Amino acid sequence: MxxxxxxxxxxxxxxxxxxxxxxxxxxxxxxxxxxxxxxxxxxxxxxxxxxxxxxxxxxxxxxxxxxxxxxxDTSGAIRKRAAAGVGAAAIVAAAVGFIEPWEGTRLNAYQDVVGVWTVCAGETQNVRAGDRYTQAECDAMLADRVAEFRDRLQTCLPSLPKLPTGVQVAFISWSYNVGTGAACRSTLVRKANAGDVVGACNELPRWNRAGGRVIRGLTNRRLSERQLCLTALDQAT
CATH class of the missing domain: 1.10.287 (Helix Hairpins)
Incomplete structure (x- = not known):
């Protein structure tokens, strides 16, 4: 010993x-x-x-x-960590507020346009036919999942927390909809990592298909995300 x-x-x-x-x-x-x-x-x-x-x-x-x-707290590390925590929570709350109207909330499980079982505000993980949730459960589920998607997106887009709020919300909404696997392999993330955030915002409208066909709802959502993204950049300059 x-x-x-x-x-x-x-x-x-x-x-x-x-x-x-x-x-x-x-x-x-x-x-x-x-x-x-x-x-x-x-x-x-x-x-x-x-x-x-x-x-x-x-x-x-x-x-x-x-x-x-x-x-x-001579180094300021504690204050920085606390501020980061508050900032992340605010971003998640803003993203939830943007995402929920687009996804809509359905308390009973249903099949989406490509046949995937879905419930609440676009939740597909471990969803089965006959599943039912309360509104409070759906709200909590959405907040938790948006936080997860934000963290996952940040692993391939490290600059995410430094981007304007509207840009972060737009990218989180998009990744929540298309999945972080596809998001992290995308040209959008590659451009954002290269510093071309405007170019990344303009990539959003390309993601308007499901099951190989253009979906009007996705087209409208992507245009709204791009508008939010570009407006936030303009306001930040």
């Missing part, structure tokens, strides 16, 4: 270790106080041990950073 290479850093800086030290201190105090005919009440002991356990648990999940740096 031997110590890990960075044991000193872990021992001095890890939040989980600070929780262990605090728990040890609480137990020492609880043991020493009776020697002076003073006792720690059971209530206070339980509260302090619970707080120490919480610190240990949180420490195992957080980046193990120096305590003072975390409290001061």
């Amino acid at each position: 031997k110590l890990i290479e960075n044991w000193r850093d872990i021992a001095l800086k890890a939040w989980s270790m600070w929780g262990v030290y605090a728990l040890m201190l609480v137990n020492i105090v609880a043991y020493v106080l009776p020697q002076f005919e003073t006792e720690m009440s059971a209530g206070w002991y339980q509260v302090l041990t619970a707080l120490c356990a919480l610190l240990i648990g949180v420490g195992r999940l957080l980046d193990q950073a120096d305590l003072s740096d975390f409290l001061r």
